[in-house]
Every structure is written in C-alpha cells, then in structure tokens.
Amino acid sequence: MLEKLPEVIGHALHGMRAGLDKIVFNALGMRQGMASIALTSVAFVDHAPLPSRYTADGEGLSPPLQWADLPTETTSLVLLVEDADSPTPNPLVHAIVVGLRPSEGKLDEAAIPSPGNGGAAGLHVGRNSGLQAAWLPPDPPPGHGAHRYAFQIFALGGAPLFSATPGRDEVFNALREHALASGLLIGTCERPDGSIKIKEAAPAGPLAAG
Template identity: 90%
Template sequence: MLEKLPEVIGHALHGVRAGLDKIIFNTLGMRQGMACISLTSVAFVDHGPLPPRYTADGEGLSPPLQWAQLPAETTSLVLVVEDADSPTPNPLVHAIVVGLRPSDGKLDEAAIPSRDNEGAAGLHVGRNSGLQAAWLPPDPPPGHGAHRYAFQLFALGSVPSFSSAPGRDEIFEALREHALASGLLIGTCERPDGSIKIEKTAPAGPLATG
C-alpha cells in the first residue's frame, strides 16, 4: 500500500508514525493483571527483521507463528497484525484471524490468504486496511525508516459471534469484553533506499509445514 510513495515523501514523513502505543495490545486498557501468552516464530526473532519472503518485495506470504502458555479457560484465539510505524493516524492492519483453536499451538507459513496464495482452508479471516480478508504484506515507504509489525495474539474465554470478515473496530470491542490474555511479537522491515533491507541472519530452524 505504501511502497509506491516517492522516497522524498518517505523522508519527509519520517517522524510521522501511528505509534506503538496505538496498537490494540496497548490500547485495550486491560494490560494490568492480564496473563502473557508466549508468541514466537521460527522465521524471525522478536524485534528482528522479517525475511523478505514475508514482505511485499518477496513472495508476500504470512509467516509461521507458535503459541504457548494459554490460560486453561481459553476457548479461542484472535490474531491481529498491525504496522505501528505507518504514517497514518492509526496503525495499518495487515491481518486479522479469529477463531483460532488453542490446541493447534501454531499457524503455519502461508496459512493466511495473500495475493498469490489461497491460504489454509477453514480460517476465519478479517479485513485488513486494504479492505481485503487477507494477509497484507509489509511494504514500508522508501526512506521512512524501520517499521515495527506487531503480531498480537489474544486468548478469549468465550467465542463471540463475529461477522464474515470482521474489521479492527469489531475485533477491538470483542476483545474488550472477552480477552483473557495477550502476547506480542514484533518483526521489522525497512526500505532505506527504495528496496527492502535484507539483513543476514542465521536461520532460526525449519519452517513449519502442514
């Protein structure tokens, strides 16, 4: 969505960012006393760069995720991915998935539908900021600096009746009422000179399949 902005615009907007304080994880008003879910990925480390295959300049796939330490009373999970550094009033939503089963313990690579991938059957996917029920690959503006993509997982004690493709507002209200615990994993992406910045990192392990 933002990669087509001229680099000069990216530099001019360098200080204009939604802010990490505006992601759902930090705005629920329930942080105190909430349990913490362990949310990790075999593809990247917390606050580390996202491999290009998960960005708009690569295959644009959704990355694999794993979770643990859920409250015993968890009945379902909600995943929300937001760009905390988008030059917009609120973070851009890159993915919403509701109704994830706690017992699965993971979401495989490419599970969320994307531009060239149908995704996993049976996932209940919400609307991203492009108004599509899909994974919106990271595509920060050239020259805007590093963007932090917040992968947020929420445990629910009961299962709300979501619409066919719920958006951010609907998700937020449901989480305010039903969230039991939350987890946060951040991946970064940057286009300093008009292209995705690729950082060499040792592989974290084999990608999940299924």
C-alpha cells in the first residue's frame, strides 16, 4: 500500500508515525484491571521481523497465531492487526477478524484471505484500510524506518452483533462494551535502503521463511 512511495518521501516522512498509543489495544483505555491473553506465533517472536512470506515482498500470507489464558466467560474473540508506524493520523488496519471461537486456540497460516489466496472457510473478516475484507500484507515506505505491526487479540463476553464486514470503528465500539481481556504481539518490517529486501530473523518455530 505504501511501498511505491519514493525513498526520498519515506525519509521526509520519517518523523510522521501514528504511534503505539493509538492502536486499539492502548486506545481502549481499559488496560488497568483487564486480564492478559498470551498471543504468540511459531513464525516470529515478539518485536522481531516478520518473515517475508507474510509481507508484500513475499507470498503476502497471513501468519499463524496461537492464543491461551482466556477468561472462562469468553464467548468469542476479535483479532485486529494495525501498523503503529504508518505515516497517517491513525494506524493502518491490516486485518480484522471477529467471531473467533475460543476453543480453536489458533489461526493457521493463510487463514485470512489475501491477494491470490482465498483463506479459510467460515471466517468473519472485517475491512482493512484498503477497504477489503482481507489480510493487507505489510509494505512500509522505503526509507521510513522500521514499522511495528501490532497483532491484537481481544476476548469478548456477551454476543455483539457485527455487520458483514466490520471496520475499525465498529469493532472499537464493540470492544469498549464487551472486552474482557487482551493480548499483543508485535512483528516488524523495514525497507531501510529503498530496495524490496526486508530484514528477517529466523522463525521461532518449524515454519521456514519464504
């Protein structure tokens, strides 16, 4: 979405970032007293680079995720992925999935639809910042520095009704009313020199980088 910006613009916008304080996990204003969900991935560790297979420079698939330590009263889960460092007033939304069943405990690789990939059947996928019900692969501007992609999961109580393709505002309002617990996992991505190469770290599990 931003990879085609000239490198000189990326450098010029280096100081312009939405900020971690604006991701839903922090903007909810409910962290104190909320339970904590353990959100992890076998493909990358917290605050480490995302393997290229999950970005716009690779296959552009959604990464695998696992969660644990849910409150016993959890009825459903919401996944929200935002770019905390996008040069925009608010973080760019890369994925929304609502209605995840607590018993599943995971989301497999490529489960969320993405370009050229139909995704898993039965997922209730919301709108990303490209106005598509899909995974928007990370593609930070060249020269803008490292971007932090916040994978956020929320446990909900009750049964909020979502529209066919809920957006960030709709999800935010539902979370304010129904959120019981939350979890956060951050993956990074960077194009420091204007090339399409992305720094990679070895995966934390059995999946190999693309």
